[in-house]
Amino acid sequence: MPDDQTLRFATQAIHAGAAPDPATGARVQPIYFTNGFVFDSTEQAADIFAMRRTGFSYSRGSNPTVAALERRIAALEGAKAAVAVASGQSAVMLVLMTLMRSGESYVASPRLFGGSLGLMRRLDGRYDLQPQFAKGLAPEDFEAAITPRTRAIVCESIVNPCATVMDIEGIAAVARRHGLPLVIDNTLASPALIRPIEHGADIVVHSTSKFLGGSGQTIGGIICDAGRFDWNRPDRYNLINEPWPDYEGLVVRERFPDMPFAVACRLFGLRDLGPGLSPMNAFLTLTGIETLPLRMERHCANARAVAAYLKDHPKVDWVSYPGLPGQPGEALVKRYVPQGPGSIFTFALKGGEPAAIKFIMGLDLISHLVNIGEIKSLAIHPASTTHRQLRPEERAAACVGPETVRLSIGLESVEDLIADIEQALAKLD
Known part of the structure; x- marks a missing residue:
């Protein structure tokens, strides 16, 4: 198969991330309804669990059908990697909890989906992850809200529900000046209308329950890592920059320099918190994307x-x-x-x-x-x-x-x- 990133968008929507099944020749992506996968050896099992080797172990962390969806959406968004989760709300939650520790903050757009605003306030009240809402939608409004505790900027590409289009490049320039990742919720646009990474975004999230799936059949979410933000800041982003004792001192940024945020989301979000996407929902979303x-x-x-x-x-x-x-x-x-x-x-x-x-x-x-x-x-x-x-x-x-x-x-x-x-x-x- 051609490299996914060399294909044009409509071709990617149909082919990216999947190929004929080598075992059976099935052209449609198979649905892998299994919670676990057999290991070839105890060494292989240990290596997969320690992140020394890629592979499937337990479907909460990764599943072949879900992985195909992750590859397809990563290709459509121009990202290095993606992590699929159980809902769009889960995607927003994992991004915020992976980026920040208690007492740290982020600048958020004053206009967001109501569910996102409710989640942000709950995370603030219970876990002290503090949203600082910009006073307006212009880049200078976001810049004015930045403080020494700020760890990210968060907004939507097209605002739900008033359809306002955000100045992504302008806000991305603000984020770059302050060494912050820009997180864009691209649900209302889909990559068919806007590819935020091309305009400077570092992380893109979707509720795949909307346009990507398209038929109202599924619930799902996804996090895309552009793979280009410089995470090397010893004073912040501890899940990326500090050793994980339970993974033999793994430092995610050093082991996975091309996609550290996606890996941190998978380790913390899926292995620890557990909001994995079901293979059936992944399959239905893959099918929907073909006509996006x-x-x-x-x-x-x-x-x-x-x-x-x-x-x-x-x-x-x-x-x-x-x-x-x-x-x-x-x-x-x-x-x-x-x-x-x-x-x-x-x-x-x-x-x-x-x-x-x-x-x-x-x-x-x-x-x-x-x-x-x-x-x-x-x-x-x-x-x-x-x-x-x-x-x-x-x-x-x-x-x-x-x-x-x-x-x-x-x-x-x-x-x-x-x-x-x-x-x-x-x-x-």
Whole structure:
């Protein structure tokens, strides 16, 4: 097979990380439903457990089906390595816990998925991993929040749910000036729209439950290590720079210089904490990725048409979709995502919260469902669900006030989607 990194994106989506099974000739990646693997010798077993040799031992730490998914997403993101985990929430948690010890902090975007914000506050309260939220979304806002205790910068490529596109290169320049890794949650863009590593990111995470899987069948997450950040800082990043006594004094940065963060996440995250991904979910996600480039093109086209319809509707107060002309953030869309800023956006109804609730309940084709990034179109009231833990002023800043509806536009015929929205709006007073 050709080297994955030499292939173009659509070819990588189909072929990267997998090959015909040498034992059977099966062309589709096999699903390895086994919790353990037989060793050739006690020496081999000892070497694998001590990280002196690569190989499979127990599926919590690695599994051939899961490894194929890791290789494919690493290729799509241009990363050196990837670690698949049980959910996107697990991916964010492992990144933060691998980077920091109690008492250390990181700068976070003030606009993030509600679940990420809730996790950050819980980790702060229980484990003293301290988020310092930037006051705005511009690079200078992130720089102003950096302190001597800061160990990373964290933001999304496209903000959930308001579709704001972040200035990744500008924020990456800030991170480089201060010797910090930039962590990007790329869930809403997928690598089909944005490859954050090309713009300076050091770590990329996904909830694979969204666009990568695409069909609403699976839960999963992944962490991608660009492999180029200089982790050689004796005063920080102890899981990378300090010896592991239970691995015979292994120093991850020295043994695995091309992918130290990914290895640290695997040792601490999967071997110790244990949120591994099931091989069935890995297989379904691999299958979904094969059509990712085609799906994202249709997602963006449909979302642009629906957002334009809503923007001109007399019962709609505003639409937050910077892919439309004249919207805030239009220049960043043209710079980073000329195909369009994905298919998730918010809009507000002039009738306030009662109108938002009535609209959602009046939809027939579009499902009232909390997920995003599926081939089916979905709607939710974020103020009472996904972002309910935010304070009122935070919800307003994130464009998820009580009058707001979040749409995830799927692959249906756009005429049918607009007809469903039209009939639901017609039911409002």
